[in-house]
Amino acid sequence: MQLSHQINRMFKTALLAWLAIHAGANAQPAQIPFAGVALEGYPIRVEQLSDAGRAIGMKPEIVVFFMQWPEIFEAGKSYFPRETFDLIWQSGAVPCLTWEPMTIRADQETAILADDILKGDYDDYLMAFALQSVRWPHPFIIRFAHEMNLDRYHWGTLKKDYGPESPAIYRKMFAYIVRFFRICGADNAIWCFCPNVDSVPNTGKSPQNNWNTIEKYYPGDDIIDVFGLDGYNWFKIGIAGSGRSFRAIFKTPVQCLKVMAPRKPLIVFETASPRSSGDRRPWLRDLLSSAQLWNLKGVVWFQVKKEMDWRLLEGELGPVWGAPLPENRAQEWINRLYYEKKRAAGKYSERN
Amino acid sequence: MTAMTTPKTNRIWIAALLVAIGLAGGYVIVRLILFITADYHWVEKLAAGLLIFAETFIIIHGINYFRHIIQVLSAHGSLSNEPPVLPPSNDKPPVAIVVSSFREPLAVIENTLVCFHNLTYANKSIYLLDDTRYDQGSPEDNRQYRASVDALCRRIGIPVFRRKWHGAKAGMINDFLAFRAGEEREGFEIQSWGKPPVEPEKYMMVFDADMNPFPDTVEPLIATMEADPKLAFIQTPQYYTNFEANRVARAAGLQQVVFYEYICEGKGIEGAMFCCGTNVIFRRKALVDVGGFDETSVTEDIVTSVKFHMKGWRSAYSSKVCAFGMGPEDLGGYFKQQFRWALGTLGLFPHLVSLFIRRPRAMALSVWWEYIVSSTYYFIGTVFLLMVLTPICYLFFRIPTYFARPEIYFIVFIPYFALTLLVFFATLEQRQYRFRDIVLGQLLIAVTFPVYIQAAWSALLGKKGKFVVTPKAGANSLPLKSLWPQLLMIILCYTAVVWGFCRTYYEREVVSAVLVNMFWCLYHMLILGSVFYYNAAEPSNKQNV
Numbered sequence: 001m002q003l004s005h006q007i008n009r010m011f012k013t014a015l016l017a018w019l020a021i022h023a024g025a026n027a028q029p030a031q032i033p034f035a036g037v038a039l040e041g042y043p044i045r046v047e048q049l050s051d052a053g054r055a056i057g058m059k060p061e062i063v064v065f066f067m068q069w070p071e072i073f074e075a076g077k078s079y080f081p082r083e084t085f086d087l088i089w090q091s092g093a094v095p096c097l098t099w100e101p102m103t104i105r106a107d108q109e110t111a112i113l114a115d116d117i118l119k120g121d122y123d124d125y126l127m128a129f130a131l132q133s134v135r136w137p138h139p140f141i142i143r144f145a146h147e148m149n150l151d152r153y154h155w156g157t158l159k160k161d162y163g164p165e166s167p168a169i170y171r172k173m174f175a176y177i178v179r180f181f182r183i184c185g186a187d188n189a190i191w192c193f194c195p196n197v198d199s200v201p202n203t204g205k206s207p208q209n210n211w212n213t214i215e216k217y218y219p220g221d222d223i224i225d226v227f228g229l230d231g232y233n234w235f236k237i238g239i240a241g242s243g244r245s246f247r248a249i250f251k252t253p254v255q256c257l258k259v260m261a262p263r264k265p266l267i268v269f270e271t272a273s274p275r276s277s278g279d280r281r282p283w284l285r286d287l288l289s290s291a292q293l294w295n296l297k298g299v300v301w302f303q304v305k306k307e308m309d310w311r312l313l314e315g316e317l318g319p320v321w322g323a324p325l326p327e328n329r330a331q332e333w334i335n336r337l338y339y340e341k342k343r344a345a346g347k348y349s350e351r352n
Numbered sequence: 353m354t355a356m357t358t359p360k361t362n363r364i365w366i367a368a369l370l371v372a373i374g375l376a377g378g379y380v381i382v383r384l385i386l387f388i389t390a391d392y393h394w395v396e397k398l399a400a401g402l403l404i405f406a407e408t409f410i411i412i413h414g415i416n417y418f419r420h421i422i423q424v425l426s427a428h429g430s431l432s433n434e435p436p437v438l439p440p441s442n443d444k445p446p447v448a449i450v451v452s453s454f455r456e457p458l459a460v461i462e463n464t465l466v467c468f469h470n471l472t473y474a475n476k477s478i479y480l481l482d483d484t485r486y487d488q489g490s491p492e493d494n495r496q497y498r499a500s501v502d503a504l505c506r507r508i509g510i511p512v513f514r515r516k517w518h519g520a521k522a523g524m525i526n527d528f529l530a531f532r533a534g535e536e537r538e539g540f541e542i543q544s545w546g547k548p549p550v551e552p553e554k555y556m557m558v559f560d561a562d563m564n565p566f567p568d569t570v571e572p573l574i575a576t577m578e579a580d581p582k583l584a585f586i587q588t589p590q591y592y593t594n595f596e597a598n599r600v601a602r603a604a605g606l607q608q609v610v611f612y613e614y615i616c617e618g619k620g621i622e623g624a625m626f627c628c629g630t631n632v633i634f635r636r637k638a639l640v641d642v643g644g645f646d647e648t649s650v651t652e653d654i655v656t657s658v659k660f661h662m663k664g665w666r667s668a669y670s671s672k673v674c675a676f677g678m679g680p681e682d683l684g685g686y687f688k689q690q691f692r693w694a695l696g697t698l699g700l701f702p703h704l705v706s707l708f709i710r711r712p713r714a715m716a717l718s719v720w721w722e723y724i725v726s727s728t729y730y731f732i733g734t735v736f737l738l739m740v741l742t743p744i745c746y747l748f749f750r751i752p753t754y755f756a757r758p759e760i761y762f763i764v765f766i767p768y769f770a771l772t773l774l775v776f777f778a779t780l781e782q783r784q785y786r787f788r789d790i791v792l793g794q795l796l797i798a799v800t801f802p803v804y805i806q807a808a809w810s811a812l813l814g815k816k817g818k819f820v821v822t823p824k825a826g827a828n829s830l831p832l833k834s835l836w837p838q839l840l841m842i843i844l845c846y847t848a849v850v851w852g853f854c855r856t857y858y859e860r861e862v863v864s865a866v867l868v869n870m871f872w873c874l875y876h877m878l879i880l881g882s883v884f885y886y887n888a889a890e891p892s893n894k895q896n897v
Contacts, residue, residue, distance in 0.1 A: 075507075120499065123499070123500070123503055124503070127458070127500065127503060127504070130458075130459075131458065131459050131462060134457070134459035135459075176496065179492075179493060179496050180496065180500065182457075183457065183458055183496065183497050183500050184457055184458040184459050184500070185456075185457020185458060185459040185460055186457075186459070335891065336891075339828065339891045343823065343828070
């Protein structure tokens with residue numbers, strides 16, 4: 001009698017445990033997002049990576065860097081950032097190239113005109129770049145013309161022409177470039193649409209700026225592989241209300257992107273709160289819980305001193321992120337994404 | 353091991369092959385006699401008939417394979433795969449090197465064109481035949497693709513030929529021939545970077561867009577063509593570069609080996625080699641003589657080969673590997689490829705039979721035989737299914753299909769089975785292929801059986817089907833539900849084994865017959881189980897160039 005009672009109880013416990021596990025498995029698992037860093041300068045040096053790793057308390061899983069277009073195209077020259085990509089990939093991270101369609105001479109930024117791109121003036125450069133990407137054996141994220149909703153960049157036009165026509169120009173230019181890569185067979189370029197959290201100029205200041213919203217720039221599901229967002233905590237000492245939490249900065253634009261394409265992976269490619277804001281751990285804890293709540297794939301810290309000192313210090317992020325995570329998980333993720341893309345392109349298995 | 357080249361070892365090889373052929377033939381004859389003389393119910397006779405059909409099919413193909421090896425032995429004096437010594441050539445007649453491309457990625461075209469450019473044969477003209485359907489798809493895409501192709505060819509200095517689309521690759525090559533002969537047709541367009549010669553080229557070498565030829569490819573082929581004016585074409589092998597990408601790529605590559613190592617060489621010696629569509633050099637005169645490529649069939653290459661042979665042209669095979677391409681890297685891709693090949697080849701079978709009935713004297717009997725045997729090869733799927741089903745039927749329903757006492761079975765079957773397998777692997781080992789690798793290649797064919805069956809149905813019903821499988825998201829394995837035929841057979845084999853075990857225990861009758869059938873079920877179960885091995889192939893992220 002006692003034995004059957006015991007068995008009965010064991011059975012019930014087992015059932016409850018099974019149910020608990022099962023229920024847990026059904027709920028959306030709160031994945032710890034990939035932790036990345038955005039670094040200044042090009043090419044990236046190996047010390048930059050190790051410094052950044054020390055600062056965030058783990059090996060970066062995404063590394064963002066910046067590159068502009070050349071003023072003059074030279075045939076035979078390699079434009080593809082192969083060494084930097086190799087360095088980043090070998091460190092275990094996914095490289096993300098922020099590809100800025102502008103030239104810089106003596107600190108003077110000049111946006112490349114969309115008209116010239118569409119006319120084919122940059123085809124030689126694009127073809128060289130795309131064919132060189134085909135020969136790189138891994139996938140990479142390409143953040144082309146980011147923060148397009150800021151007049152600071154006015155991609156594809158002169159600053160004075162940044163206006164209601166800009167979103168359409170932007171979409172056309174983006175589609176042209178992605179098509180170019182596709183034609184070349186560079187499926188390993190994972191295209192990212194990465195607006196800024198706030199539009200400038202924006203509707204809030206004047207309703208006539210209502211052309212400048214994120215969704216108007218979106219080139220389309222068939223062109224974009226990954227969503228990105230950039231947003232900072234512009235905290236100023238002594239100015240009340242200037243500090244904002246991660247959640248407050250990103251909530252609205254995250255919702256906006258989720259509505260546009262709920263299934264696209266979303267990564268914050270630039271964020272930071274300045275050193276001057278004091279103890280940053282609460283800000284980071286809010287960052288992590290928000291990122292998990294919104295199911296962000298990754299968060300990239302702007303590990304640069306520019307305008308403000310944003311750089312993380314040892315012991316700030318590491319304890320918040322917690323236990324060590326499986327190595328190369330970001331690379332595995334992007335490999336899968338790439339594999340899907342390659343298969344959708346359908347070329348390799350179609351031929352004999 | 354180069355010791356295997358003496359006449360004595362050759363005689364041993366030939367003797368072994370002949371004994372294997374004799375045993376295999378003898379086995380079929382004994383089986384047929386038993387089948388005819390035995391007195392059974394018609395259902396059992398039918399089942400037994402199907403099994404005999406399956407076995408005979410395998411043995412005919414097996415014997416033909418051994419025959420090819422004997423041909424290779426007699427012609428080359430050894431089984432080794434030393435590259436054939438081709439005669440030097442003094443003449444350098446003009447050759448057109450062409451690649452037909454249908455919206456291929458530029459990186460793939462670039463690689464191929466650069467390889468063409470690097471061919472050491474001086475008197476060559478390279479052409480890109482851009483077969484992209486600009487009348488389909490979005491105009492914006494098309495415009496950009498076309499401009500990019502032009503830009504690429506301008507940079508490399510290679511002319512692009514385009515025409516009004518009809519009849520896929522065969523149509524494109526015919527149009528190109530007409531264009532080079534000076535014909536002007538509506539839609540012909542040439543973007544001439546580099547200067548094509550005025551006179552049409554005497555020879556034309558055709559590659560698929562993903563093929564990368566070696567620099568020294570052309571010279572020996574030209575020498576052979578020059579030496580024999582009745583030679584219409586020379587086919588060369590098609591091997592894969594992505595051999596090491598993963599297990600599917602490896603097995604797919606190894607499975608090609610059996611075809612290209614001995615079968616093609618044997619066919620070549622027989623004068624019955626057919627064209628496989630890429631890595632092949634044609635004599636222009638011969639193509640013009642047969643009216644160009646056949647545009648009515650999906651397997652235009654083989655149909656055109658038949659036309660050559662019927663008009664008295666010869667064909668040859670050169671085993672020297674001259675170009676590499678890309679093989680499939682997952683089961684889905686492999687199934688698609690095999691479906692296409694199987695459908696095309698099987699579709700040829702009725703065509704060949706009707707041609708044979710109408711004009712039996714148009715080709716030598718041995719050549720007819722080669723074509724017909726080759727065109728039936730992909731019935732292998734149906735045959736395999738029959739072989740899997742018969743022991744299951746016996747164990748469950750006591751349907752005898754063998755009609756013989758186990759002793760006779762052992763006496764006739766075991767020697768044939770053991771020796772043919774042994775010789776099969778030994779001959780491939782002579783060419784440095786390892787036992788394990790060859791087995792992997794053959795297993796992959798076995799698990800593809802549902803695809804071949806579907807292709808056989810489509811071919812017999814005259815349908816132009818397409819094989820559609822969708823792998824799992826983010827991985828290259830197929831979902832289990834799309835592998836249901838393999839799984840069903842595994843389960844049936846397994847339950848039949850269990851059932852057979854019960855029968856031996858409880859019935860204690862015909863124990864040896866039950867055991868033999870249980871053995872076959874286990875054997876087939878293991879073979880089919882390899883589907884899991886292949887389906888777990890890791891994705892390879894190597895680019896396709």
